[in-house]
Amino acid sequence: MCFxxxxxxxxxxxxxSARRGFLLAAGSAxxxxxxxxxxxxxxxxxxxxxxxxxxxxxxxQQYQQMLEQARAKRALAPPExxxxxxxxxxxxxxxxFTAPWNERAGQWRWEVNLIGSQQINAFCMPxxxxxxxxxxxxxLQLTDDEVAMIMGHEMAHALREHARERMxxxxxxxxxxxxxxxxxxxxxxxxxxxxxGAQLLTLKFxxxxxxxxxxxxxxxxxxxxxxxxxxxxxxxxxxxxxxxxPPEWLSTHPSGNARxxxxxxxxxQVMPLYERAKSGKKGG
Numbered sequence: 001m002c003f004x005x006x007x008x009x010x011x012x013x014x015x016x017s018a019r020r021g022f023l024l025a026a027g028s029a030x031x032x033x034x035x036x037x038x039x040x041x042x043x044x045x046x047x048x049x050x051x052x053x054x055x056x057x058x059x060x061q062q063y064q065q066m067l068e069q070a071r072a073k074r075a076l077a078p079p080e081x082x083x084x085x086x087x088x089x090x091x092x093x094x095x096x097f098t099a100p101w102n103e104r105a106g107q108w109r110w111e112v113n114l115i116g117s118q119q120i121n122a123f124c125m126p127x128x129x130x131x132x133x134x135x136x137x138x139x140l141q142l143t144d145d146e147v148a149m150i151m152g153h154e155m156a157h158a159l160r161e162h163a164r165e166r167m168x169x170x171x172x173x174x175x176x177x178x179x180x181x182x183x184x185x186x187x188x189x190x191x192x193x194x195x196x197g198a199q200l201l202t203l204k205f206x207x208x209x210x211x212x213x214x215x216x217x218x219x220x221x222x223x224x225x226x227x228x229x230x231x232x233x234x235x236x237x238x239x240x241x242x243x244x245x246p247p248e249w250l251s252t253h254p255s256g257n258a259r260x261x262x263x264x265x266x267x268x269q270v271m272p273l274y275e276r277a278k279s280g281k282k283g284g
Contacts, residue, residue, distance in 0.1 A: 038215040038266050040160070041208070047165040052104060055164050056127035063111070063129040070115045077114035083137055084114040090148050091130065093224040094155060101159040101216060120241065124154035126163055140237045145221070145230030152217030152226075160216060162209045214259055215266055222270040225277035231263040 070076040077084040091112045098105040108128035117133040120140065124130045130151065136142070157163070214231065222228045235256045
């Protein structure tokens with residue numbers, strides 16, 4: 001479910017003390033629903049085969065397990081870490097604009113953590129559990145606008161319930177019968193919730209989901225006052241970092257050129273949102 005690839009194991013050692021990241025609440029800055037400026041398809045009704053509450057609870061448990069593993073290896077950034085504080089500041093600007101995309105988002109206990117790893121990676125699990133790896137910040141030398149584009153993209157996967165939809169589709173075709181039985185206790189009782197949660201960390205989305213997350217993330221960032229043109233520079237940096245050797249995640253992601261073309265085509269829809277946010281005007 002990640003922006004780039006399934007989360008790697010955390011770095012074997014880190015100078016960071018083992019302390020937990022902050023919980024981020026949407027707070028009182030709720031935003032009235034506004035018409036979306038980007039066009040995305042309707043969510044599949046098959047997602048209703050998987051209860052949202054169950055999925056979010058499983059995601060939260062697996063997220064905490066991941067943090068414990070990082071903490072044990074001293075790879076979990078402490079609250080005072082500058083890069084973690086930077087991520088928190090960006091998230092706090094994005095979160096108020098999530099509710100129009102998913103009514104449950106206002107109830108989520110949003111959380112952002114930073115893990116020491118050289119991997120170029122970030123993700124958001126169902127229920128608003130976000131993690132960034134130091135590799136994506138350090139190796140790509142991301143600006144705040146580019147970080148917002150990544151974070152918005154990851155939030156979009158959770159808001160649009162791509163994991164829930166994919167599992168529902170799998171269940172409908174019989175491919176996920178065993179997985180669903182593990183979730184709902186219909187069989188394979190020995191499979192624990194934590195083991196099920198691990199499935200979320202390695203779940204891959206299709207290109208349609210990734211394209212949708214790009215657009216929704218771009219709109220979230222624009223409404224929060226981040227320049228949506230950063231999506232273009234981000235993918236230029238990504239292409240340079242890969243140096244013609246596409247990583248595994250590209251098998252299910254649109255190509256960098258395709259993503260750039262899609263973002264450029266949608267800039268006229270989101271640039272006014274960015275300009276309005278920068279000028280301090282209210283409204284959608």
